[in-house]
Each structure stands twice: as C-alpha cells, then as structure tokens.
Amino acid sequence: MSQPTFAISVAFHIKTEHVDSFRTRVLQQASESLEKEPGCYQFDVLNDESDASLFALYETYADAAAFADHKQTPHFLDFDATVAPWIESKEVRRLVLLRN
Template sequence: MMYAVIVRFAIDVMHVEKFRGLVLFNAEQSLSKEEGCRVFDVCEMGDGEFWLYELYDDPEAFQLHLRTPHFLQFDAQATTWILEKSVRTGQHLAKTSSLQLS
C-alpha cells in the first residue's frame, strides 16, 4: 500500500497567482526529484482554495519530501499567503481510474 497525503489550502486571494506558480513548481520538483513520490496532483477550486493529492511509497518518503530544498522553499514563501491549511494522511487502497493526464 502507498501513503496518501491530502492537503487543503485557503489562500489570500491577493496571492493566488503567486501561490499557483509556487505549488506547481513544488509538485513538478517532487515528482522529478523524489524517488518515493509517485503522484502529486494540484487542484484549484476557486476563491483561493487549493487541494493537493500526493502518493508516496511510505511515510518515510513523505518525511523526506518535507526536508527537500524545493519543499522548504515552497513552505517559506507561501506561509504568509495561507489563511487555512489542513493535512490528512492515510493508506491508498486502490487505483480506480485509468485516466492518463499529461
């Protein structure tokens, strides 16, 4: 089983564009540079709300993610733009979609 992480952000609307660019860069870097990161989806829901869906090989791979330079940069830059943040973790049980996104 893989380790799932779901993060919800509420971003100050004045900073949505900057946050969007930063979170997309973090997602791309995570997928390309972290061996244990398998999925890093970013969804923008409107009105400053973003959801991340991440899958890692195991909890240790996620802990490694939290220490990478790209995550630390993201965290330092975005912290003042975040109005609310919640993080949920659990076990990924099954892949139920055949959708291939590029």
C-alpha cells in the first residue's frame, strides 16, 4: 500500500438523545469505508472521555480524489442522510500530510 497524502478530521457534537445511535452508525461507516474503498487507508472514530456527545473522526486517503470518491459512495450518502438530524454541530478540516 502506498502512503496516504490526504487526511480529514471531523468533530461532531451530537444531540444527547442520539449519542448511542450515532456511535453505532459511525462505527459501521468506518468499517464500510475501510472494507469497500481502496483509497481509504485509515478511519478512526474517537469519543470524548468526559462528554459522550463529542466525537472525532480521523481519516486518511490516498489523495484528495480518493476522498472525493468516498463522498459519492452509497454507504457515505446513507450515513450522511441518516445522521444529519442527530448533529448539533460539525466541523470538517481538510489536511495534507507532511513528510520529512
């Protein structure tokens, strides 16, 4: 496998009543992305230690084009539509991996 050149970090604040459902659904999304997308190298799901409604994702991709492809997959489109009403706030950062 080649080295990733592109990463995404996403911070979610989930409405309290949807935290458990979001946790289940985002873990499914991570698994499907890794299994079905050759350009997705890493998809970590993190949960804040002191506030269960705060989640973070860290995803790496072969390149920005692989991430663009990710956003068009059926599993992403389903995830995005399903969780949208559960989200209090969302912040996405597009990142370029630096190497020495």
